[in-house]
Structure formats: structure tokens, C-alpha cells
Amino acid sequence: MIPWDKLHGAMTHFPIALLLFSTACDFVSVMLRKLPFARELRSVSLCALAVAALASLGAVISGIALSKGDLWGRGDFGWHHRFVWPAFGLLVALAVWRLVVREAMSRFGLCLYLCLMLLASGLVAAAGYFGRELTTGRRGRSPESSANATRSPMESILPCCNTSAPSSGITSCFTVSISSIGSSSAGAVAPMKGALSV
Ligand code: HEM
Numbered sequence: 001m002i003p004w005d006k007l008h009g010a011m012t013h014f015p016i017a018l019l020l021f022s023t024a025c026d027f028v029s030v031m032l033r034k035l036p037f038a039r040e041l042r043s044v045s046l047c048a049l050a051v052a053a054l055a056s057l058g059a060v061i062s063g064i065a066l067s068k069g070d071l072w073g074r075g076d077f078g079w080h081h082r083f084v085w086p087a088f089g090l091l092v093a094l095a096v097w098r099l100v101v102r103e104a105m106s107r108f109g110l111c112l113y114l115c116l117m118l119l120a121s122g123l124v125a126a127a128g129y130f131g132r133e134l135t136t137g138r139r140g141r142s143p144e145s146s147a148n149a150t151r152s153p154m155e156s157i158l159p160c161c162n163t164s165a166p167s168s169g170i171t172s173c174f175t176v177s178i179s180s181i182g183s184s185s186a187g188a189v190a191p192m193k194g195a196l197s198v
Contacts, residue, residue, distance in 0.1 A: 004066040009135065011062050014055030016128045019091060022048035023117045030114065046098055053095035056088055076137060080130040087123035094120060 025045035029038040063084070064071070072081050094116055105113060 002065070004062055005135075008059065008062040008066050011055065011058040012128060012131060015052045015059055015091065016124050018048045018052035018055065019117075019124050020121050022046075022052060023121045026114060026117055030110070042103070046102075049091075049095050049098055053092050056091050060084075060088055076130050076133045080127055080134060083123050083127035083130060087120055087127050090116060090120040090123065 022045040025041045025048065029041035029045065032038050032041075067073070067077075070077075071085075072078060094113070097113070101109070
């Protein structure tokens with residue numbers, strides 16, 4: 001069976017990284033347009049954008065296979081898709097535009113292109129963020145952090161202090177300690193006596 005989750009996790013890094021890289025190259029080439037390497041920078045950004053668009057096809061195909069054809073959804077999954085689809089559409093449209101027009105862009109065209117590149121970068125970064133949230137949600141957070149999330153601040157500091165129990169903290173601490181020790185030994189009981197005498 002194909003591990004779609006691993007494949008999707010690996011594939012998605014290409015469109016995210018390459019689109020951000022291409023946008024950065026475009027902005028640097030515009031800012032330093034007088035310098036000789038500005039032209040090369042534009043060629044690099046075009047290549048990165050074209051590869052990002054191609055790689056995004058792999059990300060979308062693996063994503064659809066992973067979600068078994070569900071193209072929207074709720075919660076983090078819904079948010080992932082709210083950003084994924086506009087990002088994907090914009091990325092492919094920008095790559096086609098750039099490949100067709102090449103260097104023959106008017107001043108207005110260049111401004112519009114740069115604004116749309118910024119927008120696409122933001123959308124793909126947000127899609128990646130919510131994708132990551134989905135993954136951590138599925139695998140679960142670390143036992144330590146998820147335990148702390150359901151504890152009161154006091155319980156996080158003093159794990160034996162059960163603030164939701166009607167009885168006193170010391171009693172519940174004592175109960176937990178006894179059950180967690182199981183077969184008690186003299187060495188394990190000694191600290192409990194100390195706790196009771198406090
Ligand atoms: C350009 C398109 C896409 C990008 C950039 C993207 C990005 C991501 C990222 C970064 C993750 C987290 C991966 C990890 O941490 O290992 C992720 C997870 C996920 N994505 Fe996408 N995604 C895209 C398209 C899609 C599509 C089209 C679908 C479904 C129709 C989809 C469904 C999912 C699902 C279900 C997860 C959770 C995976 C898991 O639990 O392991 N994605 N995505």
C-alpha cells in the first residue's frame with residue numbers, strides 16, 4: 001500500500017519552499033534591477049516557479065488520495081482546503097502567465113504579478129500551517145503537553161494536587177501515590193509519610 005501521508009508530507013515542501021524562494025528572487029531582482037545579476041535572478045525565479053507549479057500537482061494528487069477524495073471538510077481540514085485551493089489555482093496561473101509573457105511585462109503587469117506572488121506565498125504558507133496542524137492532531141501531541149492541556153495550572157506545577165476533587169489535595173495525592181506504587185517497599189513508603197506529615 002502507498003504511504004500517502006508520508007508522500008504528501010514530502011511532496012508539499014517543494015511548492016511551499018520554491019514559491020517562497022521564487023517570490024524572494026523576484027523582489028530582490030526588482031530592488032537591485034540596476035545590477036547585472038538581476039536578470040539571472042529573474043531566470044532563477046522563473047525556474048523555481050515552474051518547478052513549484054509542477055510539484056504542486058504531486059501535492060494535490062497525494063492530498064486527494066490521502067483524504068480519499070474529500071475536497072473540503074471541517075475544522076483544520078476545512079482551513080487547509082480554504083487556503084490550498086486558491087493557492088494552487090494562483091500558483092498554476094502565475095506560472096503559466098510568467099512562462100507565456102517572459103520578460104515582456106509592462107510596469108503595471110509587473111506590479112500586479114508581484115502582488116499576486118505575495119498573495120500566493122501567504123496562501124501556500126497558511127495551507128502548510130493548517131496541514132501541519134492536521135498532522136500533529138492525528139499523531140497526537142507529546143504526552144506531556146496533552147496532559148498539561150487538561151490540567152489546571154496548579155496541577156501542572158504539582159501533579160499530585162487534584163484541584164477538581166472535592167477532598168483536600170493531600171488526600172488525593174496520597175491515594176494516587178499508593179495506587180501507582182503497587183507493591184509497596186519500605187523505601188517507597190518513606191517519602192509518603194513525609195508528605196502526610198506536611
Ligand atoms: C499545494 C497543495 C498542498 C499543500 C502545499 C499542502 C500542504 C500540506 C502540509 C505541509 C501538510 C503537513 C504534512 C506533514 O506535516 O507531514 C499537509 C497535510 C495534509 N494535507 Fe495537504 N497540502 C496540499 C494539498 C492537499 C489536498 C488537495 C488535500 C486533500 C484533498 C490535502 C490533504 C491533506 C491531509 C489530509 C493532511 C494531513 C496528513 C496527515 O494527517 O498525515 N492536502 N498538507
